[in-house]
Amino acid sequence: MTSDEQNNMTDWKARLDTMEHTDGEPALDKAIAWEKTYQRLYGIRRNKKMIWYWTATACVGLVIIFLTIKMDRKPLPAARSVTEMPTAAKGLPPVSSPRETENMFIVSGKKKPTDLKVRGHLAMETPKHKVVTRPDTSAFTYVESTILPPSEINKDSSAVLISTVNVHKKLPVVHINELEENENADDRIADEIRTKDSKIRIKKDRKLTRRAMAISGSSSGHLIIEISLNN
Amino acid sequence: MNITELVKEARAGSVAAQKYLFEAFADRMHMLCRRYVKNKEDAEEILQDGFYKFFKNLPSFQYQGELALQAWLKKIMINECLMFLRKKNAFNMVSETSATEVSLHEVALNNLSVSEIFNLIVELPIGYRTVFNLHVIEGMGHKEIANLLGIHEGSSRSQLSKAKTLLQKKILQNNNDYDQRRTK
Secondary structure (H helix, E strand, O other), X not given: OOHHHHHHHHHHHHHHHOXXXXXXXXOOOHHHHHHHHHHXXXXXXXXXXXXHHHHHHHHHHHHHHHHHHHHHHOOXXXXXXXXXXXXXXXXXXXXXXXXXXXXXXXXXXXXXXOOOOXXXXXXXXXXXXXXXXXXXXXXXXXXXXXXXXXXXXXXXXEEEEOOOOOOOOOOOOOOHHHHHHHHHHHHHHHHHHHHHOOOOOOOOOHHHHHHHHHHOOOOOOOOOOOOOOOO | OOHHHHHHHHHHOOHHHHHHHHXXXXXXXXXXXXXXXOOHHHHHHXXXXXXXXXXXXXXXXXXXXXXXXXXXXXXXXXXXXXXHHHHOOOOOOOOOOOOOOOOOOHHHHHHOOHHHHXXXXXXXXXXXXXXXXXHHHOOOOHHHHHHHXXXXXXXXXXXXXXXXXXHHHHHHHHHHHHHHHHHO
16 A cells, blocks of 8 residues: 555545534534433433333323213212111012102101101111122212111111100181181170170160170180171 | 643533533534434434443543543444444344455545545445444454454455445446536
8 A cells, every 4th residue: 555545545534533514414413412411411311211101100090080080970870789678677668769868767658648747857876787889889889778667667776756846836727607607606695795784775876886796706716807787 | 721621620520521522522423423323313312322421431531632532432432333233233244254355446535525425434234334434444453343243254354345345336426426527
């Protein structure tokens, strides 16, 4: 190899070695490259695996939230759980219960004419029910409690009457026909008064007669206003 | 501030000095990486990895001048490039014992611009390109190349021979184009 050839070779090699950019291509963004190198040097750069891990966790969380919201919107089945009754109540006919059974207490199950009077509110301890929950119900469990008839309540539970009887006095309602009977009775009393006190001269004054008739009260305690049309 | 002082401060942990050193060598090292790895983004990634190792090992480096520092940095970068290529299984070369000696047309190469030479090298197939870079530009022997790439020495020779033949064709083609442009 001649010295010229060696010079030529070192020339293009040296040029290639000291080359800093190519024609027609954007140069390296040193600021960004340094930033990345610096972050890596001083441990600011996050591990890529950790980023993927947290992204995946966030996605799973979002899916769970979405599914929960979607399940909430679905119409709920009528009964999700079955309540096992105590042995004494098992023989009873099934009682149709309303949808909202929560905190509800009904004395009579059947609609029959009965002498029972609701005298007040009863606070009672119902027997503990064994609740069997279906495994697929995750969010909500509805406990459908069966309503006991009064006889069962007396047997099994310790019902305590806490409120007193609260009966309001009311004026009896009188029919108009009854009023006519009372009217005749009043007339009779008035006649008696007249005969007994015959000595007393009853003025046939229009005003007095009207007042006497108006004031005369009935024996039954009803106030009767009688208007005479004597002229 | 010269390189010696920058190295001293960078060793002491000065971020500013490290940044200056990075900016001083980044472009050259980036082009070196691009000669081995064609893709620009991959080359940038390798550059960052290389500088990371450079700054991490700088306190243990015995500074003997700017040229030694550059040679060390180049070596780090080349190793990073080779590691990257090895991960990609780029060196699946068939072992060949016979390889004809081909000489490059040096004068023709000197007629080309540095960008043209760069583009000619980059367009070579990956195996040819790596061996060519290591042997012709870095000046390594075939034994060393074979050890670095995990290939036979004969493979390295044949790869180099083929690389030179292909490059020669391209250089001549480029030169013809160059002559035609000149005559017009």
